Amino acid sequence: MPGEAMHQKGADGARRAKTWLDATTRVRMSWTNEDAVHASRLEFEWPFGGQPYSFDVGGMLCGGEFEGHFFVAECKNYADAADQGTHYDDWVAKCYLTRRDHHRLADHFMWITWHPFRVTKWKSLCSPQSVIDGLLLPHNRKRIFGVDGADEAKAQIDQDLVKDVADRLWLLVLAEKQEKLVITPQDRALIISKQVEKGEM
Template structure:
């Protein structure tokens, strides 16, 4: 698939994931990195190398135990597993760096996809071991070293464990996107909460 088509598919996936998240009524505000007014909220610097990375979606959760907490999400609108495993490793390193330097913006990290990947290790994708692997895959950007042994010694185990605790792995499908509350009904719920002073 040509690069431009992939880019458009990625943008479409992020928009659809945002719409799905909002339809749960548990998201109070959500931003896309394609929105010029919101993109800056979703961009963070690597620890070393002078490069930045960004998340596709970010926002504030609403209601219950997550009320007022921030989330950052990466979306993959894939029709097959593809190269998600490689992207996911890098994503875990980004989550580590974000939590290390910007903890107040990183209550939850969500990976939203339309196709499972690494199914042989699916049950371990949110484990601290997988977080360590991800951090080591980007050792030069996280620790300014190419040495795996040196990087292993530099990993903050508390941060790695906390990243694992904050990970969400969500799998959507085209039909599932339609099996949610309608915008009209969502509007009624929000109106009720606004009037009650709880929104």
């Protein structure tokens, strides 16, 4: 797929994910990486090499145990598993780094896709070992810890942080019909108006 088409497909996925998240009524505010004001909240930099990385969607959750929690999300508008596994390994490394260096900007990390991947390892994708595996990839060792060797990188990994990050990972699989099976805009407006009346917005 040409680069421009891939970009458009990715942007469409981010917008659709944002729309679905908003429709859960558990998101107080949200934005994508194309937002004129809030996009910078999704942009970060690898410690070594000076290269940037970013997330696709971000926002604040509301209600219950998630009240006031910030989230960032990676969206994969894919029709099959494709190379999601490779991207996922880098994503968990980004989550670790963001939680380590910018913990106030992200309490939850969501991977939102339209097709599952690594199905034989699905149950372990949000495990501490999955985070460690991503961190120890050669290119991630270099740009996160500034070292080439696996043992050197492993010695710098904060195991408590690894578990903390793993507990904050979400795997969400959407479908086109599922996107339609949400609260209507009219009913959502009623909920928001009630929240405003109660001073919750």
